[in-house]
Amino acid sequence: MAETSKSPFVVVANRLPVDRDTGDDAAQWRASPGGLVTALEPVLRQHDGIWVGWPGSALDDYGQFEVDGLKLLPIELSSDEIENYYEGMSNGTLWPLYHDVVAKPAFHREWWDAYEQVNRRFAEAAAHSAAPDAVVWVHDYQLQLVPAMLRELRPDMRIGFFLHIPFPPTELFKQLPWRNQILEGLLGADLVGFQRPGGAANFARLVRLRLGHKNHRDRIVLDNGREVCARAYPISIDFASLEKLARTPGVRQRADEIRAELGGTRKIFLGVDRLDYTKGIRQRLRAFGELIVDGLIDVDDAVFVQVASPSRERVQQYVEVRHDIERWVGRINGDLGRIGRQPIHYLHSSYPREEMAALFQAADVMVVTPFADGMNLVAKEYVTCRYGNDGALVLSEFAGAADELKQAFLVNPHDINGMREAMLAAMRADPHDLSRRMRAMRKQVRENDIDSWAKNFLSDLAGRELASA
């Protein structure tokens, strides 16, 4: 293994925070997709640590390197491993299983073998790049075996694990042929963090039922007497830096331009998601289309902008959901649009932070309606960008963010009529009511930002005797 500098703080996540741009200039790096990176990048900067992860495409050299002041250690994945570990076990089995089986999970033994093999490679690289007594923070469902592998390799280290997606109830988790191995993998950590208290409780229950380990509140006692703590740490965003960006003249001007381009006075509904079947994109567009058909919204008065960033494009279920959404967009625009007045602007693309901040500022109603979601940081980003205390958030009660953003217009995304009502209520709400709601939500995100999330997790991890909550 190539020589790397040893760090006292190591983040291990499936992806590096940057992907190699496969466009014209191969030397370019761009931010990786998803909320995990948005949340963790400032944490790594603050702790001057090293990030171990997959760069998203093949590199010539797999040694440690730096991008924009971040120390990165790339992990190589072969095309078979991408197919079996990433697209297969991670996104064809665990992702749908952990998201309430919104899509049917597939169970394949060769996917599991690749998952084990790749988890071991990550564990070895992390063990190699960590200084004595280092703190290692492992992230997400792709790497659930890493904590136990790391403990075996480096018992001196303090090991934390955080699951960014929901942890499923016992009845669903039990379907997994490798359920005990996953539980044992996670138990290699000193502290296992979840987005919601329900996830931590599901985990403790499963460990008791399947492995016979007793738990005392949030502490699980293993046979050798070692204790593992399982607790909720709702993730957040860097409120201060995003709000600062939203206030810059360039972003404000761009928000004005977006408004003008969309018709000046039209109310703007906005959806921003990775293109994923858990996000409920088609259902929310359908609800919007029905409001137009029923004459409750006029295309002269409102428009829906849906940003759907490309994701996991070779996984069959993602191919299908894209076709499904695009069929609906075409149908709604074809049936209900007029020249110069499209009901839906559908953008299958990712945008830089500045453009997103401008979109959040331009939007009157943000619509976040996943069927299941660990947290959903887009909801928190919208609230952060609304420094004028205006704008409305329609939010699924099945997103982790609903625990905190209680003043949103909460909806059940399976209930199309309920979504129609909430979208209409949000559009027509009295500005005083919106301001009251937005103030409360902004306070919540400001006071519980990414810094406090990381501090809470890392200080609990640092204290060997994890104080009972």
Ligand code: F6P
């Ligand atoms: O937050 C869930 C998550 O799967 C992260 O682990 C990941 O970084 C992000 O979504 C994007 O997914 P992917 O890496 O599969 O593109």
